Amino acid sequence: GKTLGIWGYGRIGQLVAGYGRAFGMNVRVWGRDASRAQALTDGYQAATNREEFFSQCDVLSLHLRLNDETRGIISLEDLSCMKPTALLVNTSRAELIEPDALLAALNRGRPGLAAVDVFESEPILQGHALLRLENCICTPHIGYVEQDSYELYFGAAFDNVVNYIKGTPTNIVNPGALQVRR
Structure with missing residues (x-):
């Protein structure tokens, strides 16, 4: 071989x-x-x-x-x-x-x-x-990504943004940050 x-x-x-x-x-x-x-x-x-x-x-x-x-x-x-x-x-x-x-x-x-x-x-x-x-x-530094994983990662990121805009944030790592008013 x-x-x-x-x-x-x-x-x-x-x-x-x-x-x-x-x-x-x-x-x-x-x-x-x-x-x-x-x-x-x-x-x-x-x-x-x-x-x-x-x-x-x-x-x-x-x-x-x-x-x-x-x-x-x-x-x-x-x-x-x-x-x-x-x-x-x-x-x-x-x-x-x-x-x-x-x-x-x-x-x-x-x-x-x-x-x-x-x-x-x-x-x-x-x-x-x-x-x-x-x-x-x-390849542009994404050679490790196959289509299903790519869709999963970016789909989850998109869902997080949509949920935040709706006022129902998901996957929050630091919940205290949501309490800070700007």
């Missing part, structure tokens, strides 16, 4: 690893020593080095927090190690990848494909270069 690479084996990374296993994928993890050790304990593979991780994954999914240590942690050199048939998925934070590195890598054909749900500036501007690429799928 195909190899799913996961960089960042926290709560979400572990969940994605389970999905990969359910689809018959070989799951390979990269990250801190503790993350790789946990992945081995959970029955997954741990990459021995960064270059191997990038070069062997058919799908590589990022699940890292953004902080000073992880900002720009993925370079054009890393992306250039990926297969021309590989897919990079970033639903984590755009700033994990060096500025313009993903665009350059996709234009060079390594990785061959990308699916991104996060951008350095959101919402993504209409003329953004990634939107013009045929090998990149971009």
